[in-house]
Amino acid sequence: MAWDTPKTTWGQVGQTVPTTGDFNRIEGNINYIEKESRTPNQADTPAASGMLQKILDFFAAQIKKITGKSNWYDTPATTLEAAKTHMDAPSPHSGHETVAGATAKVAAHANLTNNPHGTTKTHVQLSNVDNVKQMPIAGGAFTGQAKAQNNTAYTTLQLRNIVLWDGSGSPPATNNGDIILEYEL
Numbered sequence: 001m002a003w004d005t006p007k008t009t010w011g012q013v014g015q016t017v018p019t020t021g022d023f024n025r026i027e028g029n030i031n032y033i034e035k036e037s038r039t040p041n042q043a044d045t046p047a048a049s050g051m052l053q054k055i056l057d058f059f060a061a062q063i064k065k066i067t068g069k070s071n072w073y074d075t076p077a078t079t080l081e082a083a084k085t086h087m088d089a090p091s092p093h094s095g096h097e098t099v100a101g102a103t104a105k106v107a108a109h110a111n112l113t114n115n116p117h118g119t120t121k122t123h124v125q126l127s128n129v130d131n132v133k134q135m136p137i138a139g140g141a142f143t144g145q146a147k148a149q150n151n152t153a154y155t156t157l158q159l160r161n162i163v164l165w166d167g168s169g170s171p172p173a174t175n176n177g178d179i180i181l182e183y184e185l
Contacts, residue, residue, distance in 0.1 A: 002032070003029060003032050003036075004025045004028055004029055006025070006026075006029065007022060007025065033052070038052075038053060038056060040053075040056040040057050040059065040060035040072065041053075041057045041060070042057070042060040042061050042064050042071065042072045043061075044057045044061070059072075060072040060073075146159060147161060148160050148161045148175075148177060148178070149175075150175040150176050150177065151176060151177040152176045152177060153177075158177075160177055160178065160179050161174070161175070161177070161178040161179065162178075162179045162181060163178055163179065163180045163181070164181050164183060165180055165181065165182045165183070166182070166183060166184075166185055167182045167183070167184065167185075168185075
């Protein structure tokens with residue numbers, strides 16, 4: 001059965017009582033809407049409202065976008081329910097790390113003190129730095145004792161030992177370059 005143009009002149013003089021032909025046309029068009037084959041156009045610009053064909057095109061285009069398939073009617077690789085279950089699983093892949101497991105491993109690695117990567121001073125470009133104990137400093141001040149070497153080069157800037165002496169007895173023993181300051185009690 002083919003589509004028959006609907007009658008739109010109801011209510012006009014002589015058109016108030018439907019005839020058998022009118023009912024057959026109405027029933028035939030309903031039958032056509034329900035049973036006739038249509039092919040949604042998945043490439044057409046979809047519209048969320050309009051004629052039946054436009055709405056079918058809309059659904060076809062949306063299904064194609066959701067599945068990522070070439071055609072809206074191709075079987076999707078998975079269902080939305082299966083994808084959601086997979087995403088919510090604590091460890092969806094065997095052999096893959098969980099977030100909690102990875103976090104624990106990073107924390108354990110960060111706490112290692114045995115040089116697990118075998119890093120040397122050459123690796124961090126400290127090859128020319130002597131490995132000597134440095135003067136301890138706290139709050140910008142030396143907290144240990146600095147002792148200058150025996151030196152007679154009095155014209156160059158250098159660290160000097162300053163020895164405080166209260167003036168009693170003999171002066172303390174010193175080396176070349178030391179400075180003695182005598183103070184009164």
